[in-house]
Amino acid sequence: MPTHLSNLEVLAVAFSLREERLCVLLAPGSNPACWALPGSAVHVEQSFEEAARQKILLLTGLRETYLEQLYTYGDLDQAQKQERLISVVYFALLPAPAGLHGYTQDVERSTWFPVDKLEGLEKNHSDILAYALRRLRYKLEYSAVGFQLLPETFSLSELQQTYEIILAERLDKRNFRRRILEAGIIEPTSSLRGGEGRPARLYRYRPDAVAEVKTRRLFP
């Protein structure tokens, strides 16, 4: 069986909320005129997931993020046909700093870009991003990943805002609360958050309750 040379990288499509917009983390591409999904070689004795996690840690300082394998591309290099670039793409959700606003980053010149108006991405990366985005919206509907984009505790209004931003549609407040609470995936904490208006009860994710959710769609 003939084998051949291949290069291996992991790519990360990392989403987060910045100033009430869904953003993706991009780094300068190999072509300096383009932005690209952050990627990294996989070191010896490191799993794909570890490599992706490490890259995200490096760029954002966040270690414990939601991470899931998305797809693996293995197309041949157009120039040198003998050489194949294997890109294992991971999908990550990073918590927004409290209040949906927050930190900026300039490690390796990577930055957050709103997903809705992106151009000048490196070849193929727009397709990968579009796929990841579709997957995110999809997941939000039948699974319960929303709060992975929020800090450890959050109000129901913040959570609803998150869903609205990603799904790009308005949701009914009462229905939203009922469904999320009935799904049993979050639980109230004892603390409140003040601000303008009446203080909001803060909730936290119940890590034990992941499995149950898949039964029915949250937003059919």
Next chain:
Amino acid sequence: MPTHLSNLEVLAVAFSLREERLCVLLAPGSNPACWALPGSAVHVEQSFEEAARQKILLLTGLRETYLEQLYTYGDLDQAQKQERLISVVYFALLPAPAGLHGYTQDVERSTWFPVDKLEGLEKNHSDILAYALRRLRYKLEYSAVGFQLLPETFSLSELQQTYEIILAERLDKRNFRRRILEAGIIEPTSSLRGGEGRPARLYRYRPDAVAEVKTRRLFP
């Protein structure tokens, strides 16, 4: 950036119906006491998907099958830590020959095994299979892959039987028909199939109607 040696293979988890049971295609493993998912090296100038398709063609004679990438494993070889085996796993649905019975194969000594009582699989392969099976059941609920396991034309009873076998539960005949037909994913042909009892109208898949289906679950 340190790179290192890696071997690349594609694996196929190919499902089909044999004698009213859901079966998976297995080949002799590298350890001769074990069965394994059929795999193949990826040739130069061949995409992952082409490699998977070719392997299935070789083992079953079927070329146009439903195929989708499932997951990529890249664990380190336990023995030689410098060496990594990258396994890109594909998920395939093969049409049963008419009437849910059918052809046997003995190419490369590969055979069909019912998924419900499997043992003696090669390391990791049971997990991969379990994952693929979960995915199949899942897909069946919200998407419309069921008839990929049937021949080109089929009766509604056969289709229902397929769903019942895979989901391992009984479905109501009238409700099943209504939903499938309302989903608009199949259309009646002009032919009937005789047999015992009243002849059944045959249906065919409408390839144009894939996108629509995702809107709502077929079996909530």
Next chain:
DNA sequence: CCAAAAGTGTTTGCTCTACACCCATGG
């Protein structure tokens, strides 16, 4: 005419949706 499988509607309960007002706090 009997056996065997195909085909067909309606009622009931439940779930989703739409909708408007009171509550708690800070200034």
Next chain:
DNA sequence: CCATGGGTGTAGAGCAAACACTTTTGG
């Protein structure tokens, strides 16, 4: 006491589930 966002219930519509008999063919 007023502005701001947080929090709450219900009625109606639409969808899903349960259910049994008639039709067509072959032997």
